[in-house]
Amino acid sequence: MEVKRFWEIKSSGGYNPNYNHLVPRVEDPDFRERMEYLREFSLYRESLNVGQPRAKNTEKFIIEGKLVHGSKYGYDNAIYINSTTEVILYCYKCQKHFYQIAGNHREYGCFACARKDLGARKATKKSEFIRRAKKLHRFNNYDNIIFESCNRKVKNIFCTLCDRYFDSFGEAHINPNKPIGCPYCRRSKAEICAENYLSDNGYKFTAQYTDPTLKLTNVLKIDFMIYINDKMYAVELNGKQHYIQANRSKDMELNRRNFELYQLRDRAKVDWCAERDIPLLVVSYLDFKKIPELIEAFIVENT
Ligand SMILES: [Zn+2]
C-alpha cells in the first residue's frame, strides 16, 4: 500500500477528521504490519507541517504524556496522527493496551484505572459510613448493608435490639447531632450517649429493659439496666414530655390524658425499682448534657 493512499481513505468531512480506521487493534493478526503503515502515514503528515515548529507529532505527544502522567503508561505503540485520532497506549497497572483520542490524553489516563479508583473511593465512603454509624448506633450491624452513597437510602441495616432490618438515609443516620436510628426502637441522642458511655466503660447492661412484672396496662421499659456484681442499677432518661404536657394533638383532652400516662408510667417504674431495692437514676432532659457524669456519680454512690 502506498503511503499516499491514506489520503484517499481519510475520514469523511469535518474540520479535523479522525483517522481511527487506520489504527489497528492490538489483537489483529496483521497488527505489526498495519502499525508500520500508520507510522509512515504519521511521518508523511508531519512532513506537511515543516515550518510549523509547534505542530504536534508523535515525539512531542509522548514527551507531553510523560510530563502529565509520569511513568504510568507505555508509549511503544503510540503514533500521533492528529488530536482527534486514537493513540494506542499501554497501562502498566492494568497490564493492558487501551485506546484514547490523542487530544484527551493530557486530561485523562487509563479508563479501567479511573473506574477502579472511583470504585475505591466509593468503598472508602462505605467504610467511613460504617465507622461513623457504629459510633452512634452500637446495636446495629452493618455486615449486610446495601450502600450507594450517603445521599441515598442505606438498606439492610440490622438492629440487634429488636432483631429487625431497616433502611435509613445515610446522612441522617450518621448525623452527629440528631442521628436517626432504628425506626422500631427510636433511640434518642440521650440514649445513644448513655449507651456509648456504658459500653466504653465496660459495663454489662441491657437497653430497653423489660420484665413481666414491670407494667402498667402494657409492659413498661426501663431505658438502661446496668449489672454490677449481681446487682441491678436502673437508669431512666426522661425527655421534656415527661415533665411538660406536649400538645401534639388538637384534641386537648387527649394531650392531657397522654401526659397523665407519662406520669403514671414513671411512677410505676419508681415503685417497681423501690420494691426490688434497685437504685434508680432518673436523668431529666435538662441534664442530658451531663449523662456520663451523672451515671458515673450514680454508680459510685450506690456500689
Ligand atoms: Zn489501567
Ligand SMILES: [Zn+2]
Ligand atoms: Zn430496633
